[in-house]
Amino acid sequence: MNDRHISAADTTTAPTPETQLDALRSELDRVDRALLDDIRDRLALCARVAELKQRHDIAVLQPGRMQVVHRRAQDYAHRNGLSGDFVEELFTLLIGEACRVENDIVAGAGADAGPRRAARSGDPQI
Ligand SMILES: C=C(O[C@@H]1C=C(C(=O)O)C=C[C@H]1O)C(=O)O
DSSP, X not given: OOGGGOXXXXXXXXXXXXXXXXXXXXXXXXXXXXXXXXXXXXHHHHHHHHHHHHHTTOOSOOHHHHHHHHHHHHHHHHHHTOOHHHHHHHHHHHHHHHHHHHHHHHTTOOXXXXXXXXXXXXXXXX
């Protein structure tokens, strides 16, 4: 069938721009939730790193490790067509927040200082 023979039924069932926008926004909402879950999990791991550092008197700031994390993010950006500047800023923020959380824990701000970790399968249900 060519364009001159589209029936009325075909045109009425075509998704409207609004429907397509809603569908794309639902996808975005799902990705945003996953991003936030991953950020929460990253910070919860950093809180565990801080507890280990505190127990063994290891410095919170580890410039060598920060370099490794930044370098890997830049490689990823390069391979996946993302802006290197954007990824640099993003990881500067992520690492900065990790260090803030770690410093709070090492300074003894207590168990509430860190982010909540994600529930694991063996956890009690409350
Ligand atoms: C998580 C750590 O602590 C800090 C936070 C880092 C991060 O957010 O990736 C990296 C280096 C650290 O100074 C670590 O030492 O691994």
